[in-house]
Amino acid sequence: MKAMMSHAPGGPETLKMTEVETPEPGPGQVRIAVKAAGVNFPDTLIIRDLYQFKPPRPFAPGGEVAGVVEASGENVSNVAIGDRVIAGGVNGGFATHFIADAARTNKIPDAMPFDEAAAFMLTYGTSHYALKDRAKLQSGESLFILGAAGGVGAAAIELGKAFGAKVVAGVSSEEKAQFCKDLGADETLIYPRELDRDAQKALSGEIKKLCGGEGANVVYDAVGGDYAEPAVRALSWEGRFLVVGFPAGIPKIPLNLTLLKSCQIVGVFWGAFTMREPAKNAEYISELFNFYETGKIKPRVTASFPLEEAAAALDLLRDRKATGKVVLNVA
Structure with missing residues (x-):
């Protein structure tokens, strides 16, 4: 071969x-x-x-x-x-x-x-496990996605809508924003390529505004780097921050934020989950195929x-x- x-x-x-x-x-x-x-x-x-x-x-x-x-x-x-x-x-x-x-x-x-x-499988499996199992995303909640135009981010948009959430897609360009709108995102946010402290503060405020003022119930972070901290600051009370990946670098989060917001920082390691809990993973795969066949994801x-x-x-x-x-x- x-x-x-x-x-x-x-x-x-x-x-x-x-x-x-x-x-x-x-x-x-x-x-x-x-x-x-x-x-x-x-x-x-x-x-x-x-x-x-x-x-x-x-x-x-x-x-x-x-x-x-x-x-x-x-x-x-x-x-x-x-x-x-x-x-x-x-x-x-x-x-x-x-x-x-x-x-x-x-x-x-x-x-x-x-x-x-x-x-x-990898993109939808990761995002389904993240949103359903780790974040326990509920209908009517707000979901902000960092890196929303990538593979797992695009899957998170569709699955977030399938679960009944308001989806705000964070991307780095107008082209990517349009791609996310075409996938069904309710709102899009174009963030700068580089962030100083003022830009981080502005980003946090914009996330809160687009998610309804109170902040995001769930943040799906597939970017990391300097974008993670302002996204954590934009969480609502008892929000959940999903650690999915860090192509922009591994961030350092001030843990006092978790106390002030009573929020959670939750790791997402879908590959390990599939090996540790094969029966539950089989249930999730069945649900994903059902979503595909009914046109909710593609x-x-x-x-x-x-x-x-x-x-x-x-x-x-x-x-x-x-x-x-x-x-x-x-x-």
Whole structure:
């Protein structure tokens, strides 16, 4: 098989197309002929050894794939050869073939294209877990999203509306704001590329105003950096601040804010959740497919690249130029 492999730590330009032996599935595993692979921000970190997990090299990045089951190991009953499926893991997706645990492999609806399927699980799974499980978002509450035009942020807009919340989308440009409005955001806020203390104070006030004056009941932070503190300051009483990612840097939050607002700072680690609570995760996946089939959510694939151009796809995410979801189409 062919794979875009990381042979040494570095940026997207270090990936090399490599011919390797096609693996055989073991007990409880299936081999998927990959048709499309999702591209996500963690992929830009794992190749630089900056992610929570460090696979032994050489390895292919890529944590989610869509394709067709072409081989099965022993003790597999939930999927069969020929099934159209999605699956994921820490890495291995930027390849023509992928070995997946059958228990974490899901059939996809007949009408779901492979590119949408590859753009589905990580973003919607993360945002669904964040909003439903960690924030317990309620109908009528206000939700402010930092990085709303990215993959997980766009998913959070749709899911926030599906849960009945007022959604305010925070983005860095007019183009991204329009993208979020098209997804259903009730309000948009364009924040500056850089923040000094005055700009942070202004940002906090604008978030409060757009969320109804009292502040946001829930903040979904997929950006971090200097944007996190003003977003925490914009929380309402007993608000919930979701820590999803920090492409702008790991923030330092004054903890006195949590006391003054009686608010919560809540971590969101969907990957660990799927392994620790597989039964609950299966329930959530079922709800996501129901949302898809009833038209409440639909992955927005805004850029597609062939497998050999994986570096260009990763550059879009690293440089924070992507809206929606980026995928690799695998011949």
